[in-house]
Amino acid sequence: MLKTTPVKDQGNSPLCWVYAMLATIETEHLMQGDSVNLSPDYVARMWLTERARFSYLSKGKHTISMRGMASMTLNIIQRYGLEPYDAYPNYKGVNYNVMARTATQIARAATSFDILENRLDDALNHNIGYLPPTLFMFGVEYTPLEFAHSVCLPGEYEALTSFTHYPFGQKFVLETPDNQLRDSFMNVPLDSMMNRIEQSLRNGHPVCWEGDISEPGFNTAAGCATLDNESTPITQQQRQRAFETLQTTDDHCMELCGIAHDIKGDKYFIAKNSWGKTRPFSGFMYLSFNYVRAKTIAVYLPKQL
Known part of the structure; x- marks a missing residue:
């Protein structure tokens, strides 16, 4: 059997497409001698943010869903990057179905893009957690996108x-x-x-x-x-x-x-x-x-x- 990171728990969320793809990337690096453990909640947050913007710009015609395919995880991390699990862990047991409904309501009620961004960030910070201000790995500072490209190149x-x-x-x-x-x-x-x-x-x-x-x-x-x-x-x-x-x-x-x-x-x-x-x-x-x-x-x- 190949090396794996510890088994995680997606809870009541439909985020298996995030957990499984990240687990695959983790094992690929463990088998190469690298140690990497990735945050599903960062990917989920970026997805919620993207879909809330889409819902707002489409005049609220699209309800946000947290269901997806593993290919979407690859798309999201190439656009928004990644965080290590320890930098953005799931300590709160987030109910992402509830978060999707909340984000949909925020998008439909927002009267400007700035209001959408501010209200959505407040909700995500409160329910998932604040994003880390910096990302350090092995003494080097990375942006989330730089870190993502260090563990999963586009088209890999x-x-x-x-x-x-x-x-x-x-x-x-x-x-x-x-x-x-x-x-x-x-x-x-x-x-x-x-x-x-x-x-x-x-x-x-x-x-x-x-x-x-x-x-x-x-x-x-x-x-x-x-x-x-x-x-x-x-x-x-x-x-x-x-x-x-x-x-x-x-x-x-x-x-x-x-x-x-x-x-x-x-x-x-x-x-x-x-x-x-x-x-x-x-x-x-x-x-x-x-x-x-x-x-x-x-x-x-x-x-x-």
Whole structure:
């Protein structure tokens, strides 16, 4: 199993897309010998700020949602930077669904951009915490954007998916409700996607996984996710049918950080979750290869692989 930072807890927030992508970046650096632990709350604050501005400028026609895809985390940190976890921790257990409603109300009530910014900052400072005035790492002062570029360069990660309603070898905008920024994903055959995931992990690089957890076989109490029929590999056509009939939906994100085998020799991906150090494996889960074949919406992995 690859090295990871401690398991975090997203609480009641729908911010798995932030936690999982940051966990993937953290592991990538831990495997290179660097120590980095990143703040999900900084990313969440920047997202709230951006969407409140958008809501105001669109005359309040857009309600702010904290749901998203992991690709949005990459976009946000390239625009606004990052903070280390210790510099901007979540001590208050912020309810981000409430914060989204508050930000929406502030945006709709604001009569000028300055009023929006001031009222929003007051609400964010009170509920999440004040942003640190400076950022020092190893005796060097960074801006949040400089720090972000030191741990995640623009274009460092590639987003892959596998569906047949678009040509393979081309990028397309995934039609999921959580793709709020209309990000594009490289479309590859299912076997190619699975091979990229496995080879990434075997070469010491983590993968951010995004997919469906609505199946009965996604058993958090047992700490594993399997399909009813594990003996027959899911085909590209079966996977497509489940997506088109909305049986496969974009529910959750986790970091894939290892490969394991059960007593029968069946392979599983080890996933780091963001629901706290609970359940049988202290915050980790085992996803069968067949489950990942069937239920993956997208994966994110270092582009050089």
